[in-house]
Amino acid sequence: MEKIYSEEDVCKLHKSSPETIKFLLDYSKSLQVVEYKKFTFEQHLN
Amino acid sequence: MELQMEDSVLVKQYVDGDEKALEVLINRHNQKISSFIYSKVLDKDITEDIFQDTFIKVIKTLKKGSYSEEGKFLPWVMRIAHNLIIDHFRKNKRMPKFEGSEDFNIFSVIKDDKLNAEKQLIKDQIDSDLSLLIEELPEDQKKVLIMRIYKDMSFKEISENTGVSINTALGRMRYALINLRKIVDRNNIVLTN
Known part of the structure; x- marks a missing residue:
């Protein structure tokens, strides 16, 4: 019988790693958006 | 029964400075968004990259206050992810990637001319x-050596520049090298890579 389904498991559930999430949370904490007149500045605080 | 806070409430809390709200949002939608990206790119590492870039855009937009809440946080994030997936495929089309196979590795034929970090x-x-x-050499020898080695000038150009004959320039270069070797030997300096 002809194989009609894809060989790749495209429906596989995937979750991004805790490291990626930690990076995003740290990124968010360090990012500050400052507005001055018409300008918007992004700054990262360490 | 655990009450689940609406996305819109969490978004508002995050915009108001509650970083914890972002964590809840990311964890809540991690699987949906990651699985969506994975279903398109079929690569775990690329999925992580696109997921990360998606939320970097989300964070920036929220912090800038450019997000207008219409109760559609997830569809909005999915749209960002979708656009980044398209960007990923466009980029790969412009720069096709050749990874070789088990019996042929492109890197065995093409070499990187750069030195590794240690050698550098x-x-x-x-x-x-x-x-x-x-710097230890006599001035006239130093001048010739710098012009020849660092400035890549010919002996003709050196002679014109210093006002001496080609033979004198050649002689100064020779003495410069002899003297350098002497200094190296005298001080037991190792100059090899």
């Missing part, structure tokens, strides 16, 4: 040691 450090050290040694 050693080379930098040698270059800096050498420039100190050159």
Whole structure:
């Protein structure tokens, strides 16, 4: 019988790693958006 | 029964400075968004990259206050992810990737001319040691050596520039090298990479 389904498991559930999430949370904490007149500045605080 | 806070409430809390709200949002939608990306790119690492880039855009937009809440946080994030997936495929189309196969690896044929980090450090050290040694040479020899080695000038150009004959320039270069070797030997300096 002809194989009609894809060989790749495209429906596989995937979750991004805790490291990626930690990076995003740290990124968010360090990012500050400052507005001055018409300008918007992004700054990262360490 | 655990009450689940609406996305819109969490978004508002995050915009108001509650970083914890972002964590809840990311964890809540991690699987949906990651699975969506994975279903398109079929690569775990690329999925992580696109997921990360998606939320970097989300964070920036929220912090800038450019997000207008219409109760559609997830569809909005999915749209960002979708656009980044398209960007990823466009980029790969412009720069096709060839990874080779099990019996043929492109990197066995093409070499990277650059030195590795350790060799580059050693080379930098040698270059800096050498420039100190050159400083020890008599002025006329130093001038010729710098013009020849560092400025890549011909002996004809050196002779025109210094106002001496080609033979004198050649002689000064020879003595410069002899003297350099003497200094190296005298001080037991190792100049090899």
